[in-house]
Amino acid sequence: MVGVVVGLELSFFLIGIVLAGALSALGLPNSLLQWVAAALLVGFALTMIVPAFHERFQRAMSRATAPVASNAPRRNGFIGGLLAGAPLGLIWAPCAGPILAGITVAGATTSFSGRTVTTMVAYALGMLGPLLLIGFGGRRASDFLRTRLGGGRKVELGMGAVLLVTAAMVGFGWVNSINRFLAETVNLTSTPTAALEQRALKQGSDEIVTGEGEPIRLSIAQLQANGYPEVEELADYGPAPGFEGISDWFNSNPLTLEELRGKVVLVDFWTYSCINCIRTFPHLKQWYADYADEGFVLVGVHTPEFAFEKEPGNVAAAIEDFGIEYPVALDPDFATWENFYNRFWPAHYLIDRDGVLRSVHYGEGAYERTENEIRHLLSLPASEKGDGEAATFVPRTPETYLGYQRADRFAGSVDGRFGIVPDESARYEKPAEELPLDWWTYDGTWTVRGESAEAGEGATIELHYRAADVHIVAGPGSEDRGTITIHTQSGSRTVMIDEHRLYTLRSGGHTKEMMRLEISPGVEVYSFTFG
Numbered sequence: 001m002v003g004v005v006v007g008l009e010l011s012f013f014l015i016g017i018v019l020a021g022a023l024s025a026l027g028l029p030n031s032l033l034q035w036v037a038a039a040l041l042v043g044f045a046l047t048m049i050v051p052a053f054h055e056r057f058q059r060a061m062s063r064a065t066a067p068v069a070s071n072a073p074r075r076n077g078f079i080g081g082l083l084a085g086a087p088l089g090l091i092w093a094p095c096a097g098p099i100l101a102g103i104t105v106a107g108a109t110t111s112f113s114g115r116t117v118t119t120m121v122a123y124a125l126g127m128l129g130p131l132l133l134i135g136f137g138g139r140r141a142s143d144f145l146r147t148r149l150g151g152g153r154k155v156e157l158g159m160g161a162v163l164l165v166t167a168a169m170v171g172f173g174w175v176n177s178i179n180r181f182l183a184e185t186v187n188l189t190s191t192p193t194a195a196l197e198q199r200a201l202k203q204g205s206d207e208i209v210t211g212e213g214e215p216i217r218l219s220i221a222q223l224q225a226n227g228y229p230e231v232e233e234l235a236d237y238g239p240a241p242g243f244e245g246i247s248d249w250f251n252s253n254p255l256t257l258e259e260l261r262g263k264v265v266l267v268d269f270w271t272y273s274c275i276n277c278i279r280t281f282p283h284l285k286q287w288y289a290d291y292a293d294e295g296f297v298l299v300g301v302h303t304p305e306f307a308f309e310k311e312p313g314n315v316a317a318a319i320e321d322f323g324i325e326y327p328v329a330l331d332p333d334f335a336t337w338e339n340f341y342n343r344f345w346p347a348h349y350l351i352d353r354d355g356v357l358r359s360v361h362y363g364e365g366a367y368e369r370t371e372n373e374i375r376h377l378l379s380l381p382a383s384e385k386g387d388g389e390a391a392t393f394v395p396r397t398p399e400t401y402l403g404y405q406r407a408d409r410f411a412g413s414v415d416g417r418f419g420i421v422p423d424e425s426a427r428y429e430k431p432a433e434e435l436p437l438d439w440w441t442y443d444g445t446w447t448v449r450g451e452s453a454e455a456g457e458g459a460t461i462e463l464h465y466r467a468a469d470v471h472i473v474a475g476p477g478s479e480d481r482g483t484i485t486i487h488t489q490s491g492s493r494t495v496m497i498d499e500h501r502l503y504t505l506r507s508g509g510h511t512k513e514m515m516r517l518e519i520s521p522g523v524e525v526y527s528f529t530f531g
Contacts, residue, residue, distance in 0.1 A: 041167035048160035223341040228349075228360045234373055237357040240265075240349065243301070245335025248312045250319050252327030255299065257355055263297045264377045265351040266370075269342050271305045272318035273473040273502045275529040276364050277346040281322055283367045287374060288326045294378045295353070298326040303337045305345065306451055306526050308475060308500040318501070352377050394510050396467040397438045400528040403451035412441035420448050425456060435464040437512065440528075452526045454478070455519040466512040469531035475500030475524045482523035487516040497523050 046053045215236035218228070228237055242257045249255070257265065268284060270277035288298045304310045310332040319328055331337055340349060343362075350359035350373055359373050372382045401407055404420045412428045414421050420442075428442035435441060440463040442448070445456030454477050463470075474497050476482050481498040486505050495503050497520075506515070519525065 038167040041163045045160040045163035045167065048163070049157060227341045227343050227362075228357070230360045230362055232369070234358045234376065237360070240267075240351040240355055240357040241336075241339040241341075243299075243329055243331075243336050244339050245331060245333050246329045247332050248315070248330040250316060250328040250330070251325060255297075255327060255329070257351065260297055260351075261355055262353050263295050264291075264353060264374060265297045265299060266374065267340070267349040267351065268298065268300045269303055269337065269340070269345060269347040269349075270300055271303060271309055271345050272315065272322070273306065273309060273500075273526070274345045275469075275471050275502060275531060278322070278502070279364055279531070280346050281324070283371075284326070285324070287371060291374060291378060292326075294380065296374060296378060300324065300326060300328040301331050301336050302328055303331040303334055303342075303345070306473065306500075314500060317499075350374065350377070394468075396510075396530045397463075397465040397528070399530070400438075400440060400463075401451070402448075402453050402461075402525050402527055404448050405450040407448075409436075409439045410441065411435055411439050412443065423447070423449055430460075430462055435462060435514070437464050437466060439464055452524045455482075455521055455523045455525070457521060459519045459521065459523075461517045461519065461525070463515045463517070463528065464513075465515060465528075465530060466510070467530035468508060468510040469504065470506040470515065471502050471504050471529045471531070472517075473500075473502050473526040473529070475526075477522045477524035482520040484520075484523065485518040487518070489513055500524075502529070 048054065215238060216229070217238060240257055243255065246254065266284075266287070268280070270280070272278075284298060284300075287296070292298075302309070302315055308314055310330075312330060315328070315330055329336070340347075346363065348359075348361045348370060349357060350370070352358050358377065359370070361370055368383070375381065375383060400409065404422050407420060410420065411431050413419070413431070414426045414428055416429075425445060425447045427445050430441045430443040440461060442453070443460045443462065444458035446459055447454045447456065472484070474484065476497050476499070481496060483494050484497060484503070484505070485492060485494045488506065495505065497503065505517070
């Protein structure tokens with residue numbers, strides 16, 4: 001019996017992996033894969049709800065697996081059970097509709113990866129117990145279930161209804177809305193293990209010892225949930241992760257951390273449209289100029305936030321525009337990012353001469369602290385230079401994404417219905433009342449995609465912001481170039497959009513005001529950032 005169950009699980013696992021890999025390899029648009037997942041769920045639901053469909057599916061699967069079973073060598077014991085159970089994976093597939101659709105959606109938003117395989121393994125392991133219980137329970141368990149559950153028909157109908165509801169949630173994108181509601185109002189997470197991992201990390205953080213004390217040792221679950229914890233002085237996080245999945249190197253031949261042993265290395269995660277990253281460049285370039293001759297190496301890992309930032313030509317142009325002379329590695333598929341368990345742009349990881357990770361800092365700031373940590377690891381005396389940063393915090397509008405995958409604080413509507421229409425040209429209307437602070441809206445014709453939006457006829461954006469500086473990530477899209485005309489209380493001006501990059505819309509003293517942007521057809525917009 002164990003062999004039969006293991007054979008069934010292995011064949012189902014392989015079916016799921018092949019399906020996920022095939023869908024990922026097709027390279028279909030996110031929205032289409034989303035509907036493929038929904039259609040898959042509907043198909044499985046119909047086999048459970050409609051008896052005729054159920055019978056046809058069972059007959060088809062029986063015909064498909066009969067040749068395998070009949071031609072398999074007759075053997076007893078575990079191997080014989082394994083061979084007998086292998087063809088059952090296809091027949092079991094309808095019971096696993098939710099996990100197959102879940103893998104499809106994961107492939108639509110990221111890519112086929114080790115996490116996809118891990119999900120399938122976890123599901124297969126979770127089913128081992130019930131399958132073994134039923135297998136060893138024999139006829140007594142079967143009779144009990146048949147008596148209590150009406151021959152299983154009630155369960156099938158219930159599961160079919162659940163699958164139909166899930167299909168609607170997946171197809172219409174309601175899953176993200178539910179996740180956002182839970183995160184913002186109920187203080188829950190749609191991934192329960194994440195809360196446990198965060199709690200474990202908080203408990204472990206009380207035992208962190210910095211300086212020359214005991215090393216910090218975190219589990220993989222803790223690192224996946226929260227990354228490396230940032231502390232206020234040098235620590236010992238253990239051997240530093242390495243560079244993986246680098247497609248291109250700029251200003252340098254390919255580097256490895258093994259080759260850099262004996263050097264003090266600062267790894268800087270950045271992306272060229274990130275205003276927070278851009279603000280760190282003067283400090284990074286100064287450190288590289290001051291300490292390169294002392295044994296200091298700075299490696300910028302460019303991990304793209306948007307698809308156009310994966311293009312080596314765009315990255316090379318940005319490196320030249322910013323005057324970056326230190327080595328830069330292009331990490332297009334987030335392999336090095338995930339290797340460091342990183343979660344932010346910018347992020348700095350300081351590694352000593354022995355290849356040990358000694359310091360972590362996320363975001364801007366802490367420049368004096370980081371420089372003195374570099375000097376300490378280079379055996380140089382501490383510097384007394386200040387950060388030159390403002391001591392008081394001034395609230396400002398958070399980063400605002402304009403594609404539907406991460407859109408927030410959006411106030412527009414289409415045909416009287418609030419929200420965004422994914423991947424279709426639609427005529428948007430702004431609300432009649434004034435926008436709340438930090439909110440924004442489309443007006444006119446727009447085609448909104450997962451990470452960007454393309455302007456059509458009469459396209460405008462209105463934004464109620466609070467900041468000193470306003471920037472937008474934009475590009476010419478289907479046209480060679482386009483324009484954005486900015487209207488504020490102080491007047492109007494036009495910005496030429498001729499490449500995909502960060503553009504400054506407003507710079508000056510901190511203010512709260514409405515901004516209206518008139519955007520020429522074809523221009524693509526991605527996000528606002530504020531300073």
